[in-house]
Amino acid sequence: MSVKVKFCGGVRTVTGSTHLIETSKSKVLIDCGLFQGKRDDYYQINSTFTFDPAKVNALIVSHAHIDHCGNIPNFTKQGFHNKIYTTEATADLCKIMLLDSAHIQEENIKFLNKINKRRRLPLRKPLYTTRDAEKSLDLFEGMAYNTKFQVTEDISCTFIDAGHILGSAIIVLNIKAQGEKEINLAYAVDLGRANMPLLKDPVFLPKGFLDYLIIESTYGGRLRGDIQYAEDDLSFYINRTVERGGKVIIPSFALGRSQEIIYYLSELMKGKKIPELPIYVDSPMAVNVTGVFKKHIECFDEEARVMFYHDESPFGIKNLHFTRSVEESKKINDDKSPMIIISASGMCEAGRILHHLKNNIEDEKNMVLIVGYMAKNTLGRRMVERHPRVKIFGVEYNLRAEVEVINAFSAHADKEDLINYVRKSDSSLKGVYIVHGDEDQSTSLLDSLVRRGYNAHMPQIDEEVELI
Ligand SMILES: [Zn+2]
Ligand SMILES: [Zn+2]
Numbered sequence: 386m387s388v389k390v391k392f393c394g395g396v397r398t399v400t401g402s403t404h405l406i407e408t409s410k411s412k413v414l415i416d417c418g419l420f421q422g423k424r425d426d427y428y429q430i431n432s433t434f435t436f437d438p439a440k441v442n443a444l445i446v447s448h449a450h451i452d453h454c455g456n457i458p459n460f461t462k463q464g465f466h467n468k469i470y471t472t473e474a475t476a477d478l479c480k481i482m483l484l485d486s487a488h489i490q491e492e493n494i495k496f497l498n499k500i501n502k503r504r505r506l507p508l509r510k511p512l513y514t515t516r517d518a519e520k521s522l523d524l525f526e527g528m529a530y531n532t533k534f535q536v537t538e539d540i541s542c543t544f545i546d547a548g549h550i551l552g553s554a555i556i557v558l559n560i561k562a563q564g565e566k567e568i569n570l571a572y573a574v575d576l577g578r579a580n581m582p583l584l585k586d587p588v589f590l591p592k593g594f595l596d597y598l599i600i601e602s603t604y605g606g607r608l609r610g611d612i613q614y615a616e617d618d619l620s621f622y623i624n625r626t627v628e629r630g631g632k633v634i635i636p637s638f639a640l641g642r643s644q645e646i647i648y649y650l651s652e653l654m655k656g657k658k659i660p661e662l663p664i665y666v667d668s669p670m671a672v673n674v675t676g677v678f679k680k681h682i683e684c685f686d687e688e689a690r691v692m693f694y695h696d697e698s699p700f701g702i703k704n705l706h707f708t709r710s711v712e713e714s715k716k717i718n719d720d721k722s723p724m725i726i727i728s729a730s731g732m733c734e735a736g737r738i739l740h741h742l743k744n745n746i747e748d749e750k751n752m753v754l755i756v757g758y759m760a761k762n763t764l765g766r767r768m769v770e771r772h773p774r775v776k777i778f779g780v781e782y783n784l785r786a787e788v789e790v791i792n793a794f795s796a797h798a799d800k801e802d803l804i805n806y807v808r809k810s811d812s813s814l815k816g817v818y819i820v821h822g823d824e825d826q827s828t829s830l831l832d833s834l835v836r837r838g839y840n841a842h843m844p845q846i847d848e849e850v851e852l853i
Contacts, residue, residue, distance in 0.1 A: 419455025606829025
């Protein structure tokens, strides 16, 4: 009897995490993420599974970021009908994320088909629809942290805290193999970092427990700055902008980063390090996600729980405004006084952030503050590179506003944290598999681990390895 892992997605790249564990008795999928890339690759890769979804016995999801859960509606559409296990908070967040993703799929196809119709090209269907997403939501089963549960006849699972975003988990599998033999395998993708606001720190497994580890490598070759400096930078840039009477525009992902930034802003205001400016969170999805944060206080660290207990929630400060309607969103633009606007999408490719940018980037008093990773060929990246003119909704604008970048807010473990995570489970490890990173980052982590004597491997896409 053998135990195999097939790396079906999210290797040598950061999106599309999908991995299949196969024993002679069961098939369990870990994550079912959306691959993001060029349009044709996007449809081809996301709609093709190299195994039969109908024959998979269970799906386990690490966290609610779209590169880990975004292809689930398509997976169920193609025949998967069993349970989807994840933490309770992730199950709640997936509802918002998958419905939003389905809406985006439908909108994108409408737009694309308009062009195809004009060019007399065949019309396309969305990768999945809102109805598909709704159907997949019925399969979710929220489980508690640190509680072992049976997934299939020979595989059981425990979720431990990954410290990456609300609800994120390191998936620990116990697999019964030949005779009395057992394998313990952990999937730390994505892995967070210690001392992040609100969240608990990533949990280490006891020495000698793990046989195999699958680990991410987004920052496999990089060190990012200390979170303390990020807070100082944030107050410095805000004060500078307020002094000249400008607005601070922060493009941010709706899940995770927006809530973190709100936390820091509320701390800076409480500590009187920045003036009590109005903060507008203008992103309907960020509003919904923040609601889930308020519901899952059990996931927070001690400090945050005390804060909530004393009614000092960072989401309750008086100058924080959540906007839902388009009218409310437009009103923000009519008000010319200093303020902070947090809006999605994070890379400035879609969403309400585009309206705020178009209305504000031509004024040198304002600041665009970049707090997340900006991929190549996005408007976010073009602003970071200070292109003098940028296109928004097809119209060119002069980029006169100041653009500043703070990198240290990343929710990912960096090179040092990743090596440290492997080192702590040390003596027992038979193999480490490096996934979820651009090739140079994965290679860098691979080299570091091999140099330290680990049996580390960087799989190819669709590679299958036999553990036992
Ligand atoms: Zn993530
Ligand atoms: Zn990820």
